[in-house]
Structures are given as C-alpha cells and as structure tokens.
Amino acid sequence: MEKSDMGKSDMDKSRMEKINVGNNPFLLPQPQVLVGAMLGDRVNFQAVAWVSRVNARPAYMAVALGDHATRDGVVANGEFSINIPSVDLVAETDLMGLVSGRQVDKSAFFEVFYGSLSKAPLIRQCPVAMECRVVKTVELPADLLFIGEVIGTWTEERYLTNGMPDVTKVRPFVLTMPDNAYWAVGEKVGKAWHDGLPLRERLTSLL
Numbered sequence: 001m002e003k004s005d006m007g008k009s010d011m012d013k014s015r016m017e018k019i020n021v022g023n024n025p026f027l028l029p030q031p032q033v034l035v036g037a038m039l040g041d042r043v044n045f046q047a048v049a050w051v052s053r054v055n056a057r058p059a060y061m062a063v064a065l066g067d068h069a070t071r072d073g074v075v076a077n078g079e080f081s082i083n084i085p086s087v088d089l090v091a092e093t094d095l096m097g098l099v100s101g102r103q104v105d106k107s108a109f110f111e112v113f114y115g116s117l118s119k120a121p122l123i124r125q126c127p128v129a130m131e132c133r134v135v136k137t138v139e140l141p142a143d144l145l146f147i148g149e150v151i152g153t154w155t156e157e158r159y160l161t162n163g164m165p166d167v168t169k170v171r172p173f174v175l176t177m178p179d180n181a182y183w184a185v186g187e188k189v190g191k192a193w194h195d196g197l198p199l200r201e202r203l204t205s206l207l
Contacts, residue, residue, distance in 0.1 A: 029174035029183060034096055035063055036081035036112075036121040037073030043107040043121040046070035047097030049175040050143075051082060059150040061132055064143045069101030074146055077119035078134040083126040086171040087184050092125075094182075115152040127159045127170040 030049035037044055050064040061082055065071035074080045085093045096106065111124040115131040122129040132148030139145075159169045173182050 026177040029176050032085070032093060032173055032175045032182065034083040034085060034093060034123060034126065035065070035070055035074075036083060036123065037070045037079070038077055038119045038121065039069055039073045039101055042101075042105060043112050044069050044073055044101035045083070045096045045106055045110065045121070045123070046101070047093050049177075054147060060135065060147050061130065061150060062145055062147045064140070064145050066143050071144055073101075073119075074134065075137075075144070079117045079119040080132050080134070080146065080148060081120040081122050082130045082132060083123040084128040084170060084172050085123075085126050087173050088171070089125060090173060090182055113154075115154060117151055120151075122154055127155060127172075128165050129154045 031051060032047065032049050033051050034045045035048045035051070037046075046065070046068055048063060048065065048070075052062055054060050054062040063080065063082065065074065070080075092109070095109075099106070110126075112121045113124050114120070115122060117131045117133060120131040120133075122131060130153045131151045133151055134146050134148050136147040137144055138147070155165055155170075159165055161169065167185055171184070173184050175182055
C-alpha cells in the first residue's frame with residue numbers, strides 16, 4: 001500500500017508500534033569522564049562512561065571498570081578519581097580509551113594534583129574533579145563495580161554559579177553507544193522539580 005493510500009489511523013499506528021531491539025541496550029546519553037588511579041607509583045587515567053551517583057548522603061559514586069590497568073590500580077589502593085573533561089578535551093579523553101596503561105605510561109599527559117587522598121590523581125585541566133574512597137566493590141560477570149565515597153570535589157571559581165558547578169561553564173560532553181559518538185550538552189529544556197507541578201495539580205483534581 002502506498003503511503004498516500006494509508007489512512008491517518010494506519011499511519012499513527014505505524015509510527016507508534018514498538019520494536020524490541022534486543023537485550024544489550026545503553027542509556028542515552030552517558031556522562032563521559034576520566035577515571036584516575038595509581039599503578040604503583042605511576043598515574044593512570046581511563047576514559048569511562050559507565051558512572052553514576054548512587055547515594056544521597058554521603059555522596060557515593062559508582063564506576064564500572066572492565067579488565068583494564070585502571071581497575072588494577074583501584075583494587076590495589078582503594079581510591080580513584082572522577083574527572084569531568086570539557087569539550088576542549090575530547091581528543092585527549094578519547095586517547096585515554098585508545099591506549100592501555102599496561103603498555104603506555106600516561107602519567108605525564110595531564111597536569112596532575114592531589115586532594116586529601118594520595119592514590120586518587122586529579123586532572124587540573126578538567127573543570128571538575130572528584131576524589132573517591134572505595135566503600136564497596138561488586139563483582140559482576142564482566143566488570144567490577146566500585147562504589148566510592150566522594151571525599152572532595154575540586155573546581156575553580158570560573159566554573160561556578162552560586163557556589164556550584166555550572167554546566168554551561170563546565171561544558172561537559174557525553175557519549176552515545178553503540179554509535180560511539182561524543183556530543184556536547186544542548187540547550188536547557190526545563191526545570192527539575194518544577195515543570196511537572198501543573199500536571200500534579202491536575203492529577204490531584206481527578207482523585
């Protein structure tokens with residue numbers, strides 16, 4: 001049947017029909033960060049997108065790492081860093097996922113500093129950097145999930161608005177898979193814990 005012969009209801013049904021694309025999905029998008037750890041006395045960083053905050057207070061961050069050098073360092077020391085790069089560091093971040101710390105010394109690639117944890121190297125070029133101490137490790141079929149308590153969050157005044165990191169100043173980027181593309185953060189489309197209030201009031205009126 002030609003598209004011109006389709007009725008409106010048939011076209012709407014065609015657009016709305018759901019398709020199962022399998023059991024290996026990815027969140028769209030995923031935050032792109034650089035996870036830091038120490039390999040003996042040497043600094044190492046890895047490009048990671050499987051990362052999320054997982055507790056309110058204290059602040060916990062969860063990072064899933066496969067069989068990589070950075071994972072070895074986190075296991076050995078119980079500390080790691082999460083560094084948020086800006087769009088200016090796309091190429092450098094990508095490189096940290098292309099080469100292995102087991103074969104290449106990445107220690108001099110970024111300017112490194114430390115907070116209160118001696119085994120959680122922080123990247124000075126990144127607008128935001130967090131130092132974390134492991135509180136729990138979960139063994140998964142392919143990866144290790146490290147849950148770390150945030151001990152300190154480091155930034156600069158130029159990235160802040162009202163004392164907190166501002167996404168428009170930090171200019172982070174995100175990763176999509178399986179197309180493996182980096183994307184800048186787009187325009188603001190709403191306000192959290194606010195835009196749904198009229199709908200809540202309408203819902204309440206129906207009760």
